[in-house]
Amino acid sequence: MRLGVDFGTTRTTVAQVDRGNYPVVAFEDENGDVQDFIPSVVALDGDTLVFGARAHELALQGAPHLRSFKRLLSDPDVTPATTVRLGNRDVTLLILVTRFLEHVASCVRANSSVSEVPADEPLQAVVGIPAHAYSAQRFLTLEAFRAAGFEVLAMVNEPSAAGFEYTHRHGATLNTRRRRVLVYDLGGGTFDASLVAVEGRSHEVLDSRGNNLLGGDDFDQVLAGLAAAAAHSSPAELGETAWQELVDAARAAKESLNPHSRWLTVEVGHQPVSLDVAEFYRAVDPLIAATIDTMAPLTQRLEDGSQELAADVAGLYVVGGGSDLPAIARQLRQTFGRRVHRSPHPGASTAIGLAIASDPDAGYTLRDQLSRGVGVFRERESGAQVSFDTLLSPQLRVSTSQSVSVSRTYRAAHNIGWFRFVEYTTTDDEGVPRGDVMPFGQIAFPFDSLLQGLGDSVPLDEVEVRRTEDGPMVREEYTVDEHGIVGVSITDLGTGYSVHRNLGDHQA
Ligand SMILES: Nc1ncnc2c1ncn2[C@@H]1O[C@H](COP(=O)(O)OP(=O)(O)OP(=O)(O)O)[C@@H](O)[C@H]1O
Numbered sequence: 014m015r016l017g018v019d020f021g022t023t024r025t026t027v028a029q030v031d032r033g034n035y036p037v038v039a040f041e042d043e044n045g046d047v048q049d050f051i052p053s054v055v056a057l058d059g060d061t062l063v064f065g066a067r068a069h070e071l072a073l074q075g076a077p078h079l080r081s082f083k084r085l086l087s088d089p090d091v092t093p094a095t096t097v098r099l100g101n102r103d104v105t106l107l108i109l110v111t112r113f114l115e116h117v118a119s120c121v122r123a124n125s126s127v128s129e130v131p132a133d134e135p136l137q138a139v140v141g142i143p144a145h146a147y148s149a150q151r152f153l154t155l156e157a158f159r160a161a162g163f164e165v166l167a168m169v170n171e172p173s174a175a176g177f178e179y180t181h182r183h184g185a186t187l188n189t190r191r192r193r194v195l196v197y198d199l200g201g202g203t204f205d206a207s208l209v210a211v212e213g214r215s216h217e218v219l220d221s222r223g224n225n226l227l228g229g230d231d232f233d234q235v236l237a238g239l240a241a242a243a244a245h246s247s248p249a250e251l252g253e254t255a256w257q258e259l260v261d262a263a264r265a266a267k268e269s270l271n272p273h274s275r276w277l278t279v280e281v282g283h284q285p286v287s288l289d290v291a292e293f294y295r296a297v298d299p300l301i302a303a304t305i306d307t308m309a310p311l312t313q314r315l316e317d318g319s320q321e322l323a324a325d326v327a328g329l330y331v332v333g334g335g336s337d338l339p340a341i342a343r344q345l346r347q348t349f350g351r352r353v354h355r356s357p358h359p360g361a362s363t364a365i366g367l368a369i370a371s372d373p374d375a376g377y378t379l380r381d382q383l384s385r386g387v388g389v390f391r392e393r394e395s396g397a398q399v400s401f402d403t404l405l406s407p408q409l410r411v412s413t414s415q416s417v418s419v420s421r422t423y424r425a426a427h428n429i430g431w432f433r434f435v436e437y438t439t440t441d442d443e444g445v446p447r448g449d450v451m452p453f454g455q456i457a458f459p460f461d462s463l464l465q466g467l468g469d470s471v472p473l474d475e476v477e478v479r480r481t482e483d484g485p486m487v488r489e490e491y492t493v494d495e496h497g498i499v500g501v502s503i504t505d506l507g508t509g510y511s512v513h514r515n516l517g518d519h520q521a
């Protein structure tokens with residue numbers, strides 16, 4: 014079955030491909046409550062790691078827990094060996110994310126609105142990644158999804174995915190004069206704005222701006238503060254547990270607002286307090302203004318200091334769960350006018366776009382449309398570090414009548430080489446892939462001649478990777494054939510041992 018999976022900082026959302034429709038998957042928790050997301054939370058239940066809705070409950074009861082662990086991935090120096098502390102345990106980030114995604118997979122299979130998925134049916138997914146993610150985050154995210162049992166078809170920048178959803182719903186607003194979409198994504202903990210170019214069916218992020226310290230959570234804090242003040246109390250007076258309960262109550266009250274709401278009620282220490290919704294909106298006005306300010310480089314500033322959308326922007330697309338608050342679309346329309354469009358499912362827009370990207374019948378295939386590069390992630394120092402090398406740059410001219418080859422020769426420094434190939438759309442100044450990244454196959458090559466002699470009798474993933482001083486000379490050759498299929502040959506020039514593989518076969 015084909016899916017779009019948006020692993021979010023606060024919520025993980027899944028949409029499904031169902032004969033041209035992309036319904037959001039609903040999950041049932043232990044209490045029989047249904048929600049269209051899985052909380053991105055992990056907690057310790059005694060010695061056991063638990064995830065999602067159960068972890069959220071345990072966290073409220075004071076169990077050791079971690080929220081927002083996706084944030085930890087955004088450190089450029091993160092590696093598969095990076096650990097995080099949970100209670101009195103150290104867990105590697107890779108294992109933590111993998112186990113969380115295993116939980117997501119098992120929820121999809123067993124506790125969701127998707128009718129029972131047979132155990133042998135693969136979960137084929139297009140997964141999201143923040144547009145500004147470094148290659149380390151892209152690599153770890155890919156690895157975790159794969160290790161969790163997903164067959165990853167592609168990894169797509171989150172704003173590109175929202176762009177897919179926009180094109181799907183508002184394709185008519187795009188024309189030769191208006192080929193860009195400005196995506197406004199207010200999540201739980203972060204705000205991102207991205208300018209997405211739409212060229213036919215391809216979507217590419219041209220530029221983005223963000224604020225990693227501004228999200229829906231901040232609106233909850235403001236509301237909780239107003240409620241506390243109305244009850245003549247304060248966070249300090251309430252103490253941490255009661256304040257946290259109040260923030261959770263504020264979030265629930267905020268999420269229940271509709272455009273006609275006049276009053277809202279929150280309990281402060283079991284005492285119901287009523288607040289004027291207009292007062293709440295006035296109090297969050299500076300937060301909304303801050304998002305508009307963050308977007309300024311992507312819009313046009315007028316002489317009087319106000320902003321407008323550039324003439325070639327078809328729409329400002331308002332997505333992300335945090336932007337479900339009625340005051341936000343209202344303020345954006347006041348500033349930018351009629352080109353503001355709100356996603357009908359703001360919290361699920363990215364997941365829906367990813368599902369669209371995973372649907373071959375939707376015709377939004379990324380690969381055919383984009384000039385792509387091919388590169389390889391290599392693990393160095395026995396897996397403690399990851400490096401990225403460009404093999405075929407996106408600018409490489411390929412021909413429809415003959416093949417093109419590039420090769421490199423070097424001395425091997427390990428007993429085994431692990432090559433994880435990816436395709437990508439763009440790289441940053443330092444040459445690390447920043448655009449959409451698609452896994453493209455992997456090869457383990459034995460540089461040690463003893464291992465070469467053993468053939469398949471010893472699986473290479475069971476052999477420890479070691480540095481060697483006297484490795485053989487190795488030649489890698491990459492060929493793009495006239496159909497655009499990339500083949501790789503790796504040869505030990507000493508023994509003649511060679512491996513050949515076409516990359517990307519799993520998507521054929
Ligand atoms: N109906 C609603 N009205 C207002 N806010 C809402 C509503 N539903 C959800 N939210 C808010 O949306 C936020 C979560 O949004 P979303 O699921 O897009 O975040 P995320 O993808 O996990 O986070 P991020 O994008 O920061 O990584 C929370 O702050 C939540 O309170």
Ligand SMILES: [Mg+2]
Pocket residue numbers: 021022200201333363
């Ligand atoms: Mg998000």
